[in-house]
Amino acid sequence: MMELLLSLSIASFVGSMIWIVQSSMRPITQKVFSQAWHYYTALIPVFFLLGGTEIMIRMIQFIHSFLTSKSVMIPSQSIIEQIEHISLIEHTVAGNPPFMQTLVDSLLQFANIHDLFVITLATWIAGIIVFLAVNANNYWVFKRSILQNSRAANMDIKSVKVFISPNAITPMVIGFLKPVIVMPDTCLGKQETAMILSHELIHINRRDLLVKFFVLLANAIHWFNPMVYFISKQTNIYCELSCDEKVVQEMDSESRRLYGETLLSMLEYGVMRRNLMGISSLYHSKEDMKRRLGNLMSAKKTKKSIVMLSLVASIVLVGSGGIAANYASAAAGTSSKYLREGGSNVTVVSSDxxxxxxxxxxxxxxxxxxxxxxxxxxxxxxxxxxxxxxxxxxxxxxxxxxxxxxxxxxxxxxxxxxxxxxxxxxxxxxxxxxxxxxxxx
Structure with missing residues (x-):
């Protein structure tokens, strides 16, 4: 039980730190990297929040064990000859213990620590249930209201159904397993309709709603961490920005202007509402829409050198997160483990x-x-x-x-x-x- 809560805390901490680093670097990365890069790297914190922390810890420990197994072995006779003395109990490491280790050790001193862990675990589980129940209810209510009185559109799109709904205020994709496109019952030109459908089809082909589900799941598990809500919002924003980027990539300036006007028409037609799981809509707030319009005219093909640089940056982000996770685990989780199990068996101190x-x-x-x-x-x-x-x-x-x-x-x-x-x-x-x-x- 304690290990679960520690792992949860470490994952939440590492995911938050990665997001903070990404946010601090954004003024620079926005000038260099594509919106698609920002979208997919925004999922790195989500990866660490959903078990990636433990995966990276085990991977780093495996690599460390593999590298040290050839150099650190059970003392051979040549090393044994240098041994000065043996201690039955473990020595304290010199210097001050890390903050997380001190915090964990302090918690373990409480007389009712077991009851505290039980209450914390129960509160965490209850929070997950409430979070998911509220979002699921909002989704089903919204989906039912949108599809009510809707009709199938006479559009030739393979494997994807398109509906026109008088209740829809913006084009959107609904559904995780079998997504459908819902269009508002408004008059749109042939070119505008084609642009909107291209946007929504990109969401479907990239499985963005499935990605959105995992982001929501991370939000549910870490409902107690306010930064995770910012991560969720940022991921949704970059999802739309990267989709716009792909739609206009081959367009000339006039077509991009028309696409921007289409977005504005959706803004005028729509009203403010909360973001829901299982929904990907063309409509966003005025601030986000202004950002999208600004990106439309500046979107361009990414050079190969930038692609390689973005790949390196992504690897560095993941690697840094893994190192931070391993350090946090060593400072917190392992500290409590050895405290409970009684420390080390024996320490061999050599002449050097x-x-x-x-x-x-x-x-x-x-x-x-x-x-x-x-x-x-x-x-x-x-x-x-x-x-x-x-x-x-x-x-x-x-x-x-x-x-x-x-x-x-x-x-x-x-x-x-x-x-x-x-x-x-x-x-x-x-x-x-x-x-x-x-x-x-």
Missing amino acids: GTTISYDKEGNIIPVALRHEPRVFTKEEIVERIKLHIKKGIPVPEGYITQLKKQGEKDELAALFDGINQIDLFTEDGVSTFNVADLIKS
Whole structure:
């Protein structure tokens, strides 16, 4: 439960940070990149909000493990000879802990932390249900009202139905799985009608309504984050801008002017209303429409060099988001994990100051993931000795010493049953001991 809430918080944080970076760079990118680039890169925060954060964390960790597996191994004999001492419990990393790690650690100190997590989880789920229920109801009510008294249009468009509705105030596409085009019952010329249909068909061919659904889903999951609402609005704006850009790409200035006049006629005919899921309409606010008209005359073909630059910029955005997600996960999620599970198994300190730590399963722990020391219980020590034996890793001498101090020689004998010799981490390095002598001493 705690891991779910932490993952949710990290995803919301990373998605918001990417959007902030994009917004700060927009005055520059608007002069260089196409509206289509802005539309598709606006979906990068949505990707991180909908599970991309976890995907990128795992990918980065896999790459890091692959690169370090060849250079960081279980200490060989040459390294073991440099070992100065072994610690039974993990050392605290020098310096101040990251903010998120400190925050998580502080939360874990509350006596009723479990109840707090339950209440938070229940509130989050309730928010999702309410958000989706409201939007679904608005969609069905609107769709029913638009298609009421509508009639099929006599237009030759393959695989897409076109309806004319007296209730429609602007051309639009409705529906996720089987989208249809709805035209208002107004008098439009043949050329204007062709332009509008071209615009709406681009939405259908690009599956923009499906994209809009995923944006809405991200908004539902992160309903508590105000920035996600801005991300949703920005995505819808760039969806229309990129569509206009594609429609007028091959047009001359006169045709672009006519297309702009068509947009203005829709603005005069329409009235202000809220954006709904499952709907893609030609109408937007006056401010957005002014922006669209300005882009119509400046739209042009993108050079190959700009295409390559935009691709690099996209990769940098995704990569930066992945690095931020991995850092946030290491600072927050892993901190709480090791606090609950009891820290590391053993830390090997070499003569050059290098340390290698192992968790309770004998896996190497990166320095950034180490936590405060904790004394192990007898049961934990017994379990960890078993895992060390199973993995063939030398057992920390401190484990043996602590069990013997507690009078658990019989437990030791049972652990080493059938084993004549055992390797131990000691202050002098790794040494081999006779099990019978070790238990008697």
